[in-house]
Amino acid sequence: MLRLADLPNIIGLKDGLGQMERLLRQRQALGDRLCFMNGMPTAELSAPAFAGLGIRSYSSSVYNFVPALASEFYRALCNQDVATMARLIERFYRPFVELRDTTRGYTVSLLKVGLEMVGRPVGPVRPPLVAPLEEHRAALRQILARVGALSAIE
Template sequence: MTSLTELDGILYFPVTPFTPRGTLNIDLFTDLVADRLTWNPGAVFPACGTGEIHALSSSEVGRIVQSSVDVVAGRVPVIAGAGGPLGHALECARSAADVGADALLVLPPYLVSGTAEGLVAYVRAIAAASALPVIVYHRGTAQYTPEAMRRLAEDPAVIGFKDGTGDMGVLQQILSAVRASGRTDLQFFNGLLTAELTQSAFRAAGVPLYSSAAFAMAPAVATAFYRAYRTGEEDQRRAILDAFYLPLVALRDQTPGFGVSLVKAGLRLRGHEVGGVRPPLTDPNEAQLAELDRILTVGESLAEHAGVVLR
């Protein structure tokens, strides 16, 4: 298995499928994760933002993480979501450790906004709940100051930082603060919505990794983009960016929460009955579905042209 301090490849955030009755569809979830493993992601992040952790009970999170560990079977790291109310986050952390996950992604506590000191305490409490290392997610109600990250970096249990704000100035300050702590092994990655759009800027800042929600619904397109990004084929990267990612972002920005809703809709358009999103998120309307289908078709054509075989 890839070392947690040497992650490489697309970071895969699977959706959480639901049955028509609204319950977890574990069989479909395992099928989707097994299929995406054939595309060689760098890690699997179940029950995180794309997996609708905000709408899952801690027991549902535990089932999703257990299924991920079973199907991945040690091929890549499984990094489970833990966040929201502290009690919920602690339950998720403990169950992830019990079922054999490799690490935790600490998502924001939601609703409330604490101080920098409070956020440090929040991360430390979750890290103390199990022996699993943790990655900090810098977004929303959990925005960490450079000093807070310097302090957290002193704890060897903190192994990574996911940026979800896109403030490159603050990111550079955090990178410098972590280096000043003496840590050279923390993994940093771009965690913005549709991260492919901004990844060139993150790479220039010294952050080569990114999460990909698009990989969950369109692995061929995401793979073609990633290959072009890694090999420096700028014409190909820009062609996919212009024809697929930019229209996808324009559609995503029409409605709050579409960073998740469109991914599930894209899977449904390609024959995977993952169900809709749970409230308070909403699903796209017919016109938006038609536009998403058009965007996917264009992206898949570009992926084939780049030599990525659709499956």
């Protein structure tokens, strides 16, 4: 990692493992030589822990299909508004992640279906990924309806 940080075209690291002790050691060793980003699936769930290490930026797949909710979460994170983060996690992120975790590959599949449900279709997933079952599509629709994400298109 130290050698990578010396390369002029390497400016950051997107972490998708979430190994906090390792990240802490890397940040301590590198200081501000690299920008670190939380790249965990549905990064909002791990964002408070990453923020504790000084890593506030993250890649939000949810922003693609529920941008207002994702922006509200990010503002709450930056303002250390624990109550708002907890509310959003309970109303949207936890149920979304529980649904995502039912089937391998749903990290991408549910994102595509979510985009379709909010009027921004991007096409089906490619094999080996599978399209969500109808019951899972219905569950996602309920989750999106609960946070008002479908009202603009229905």
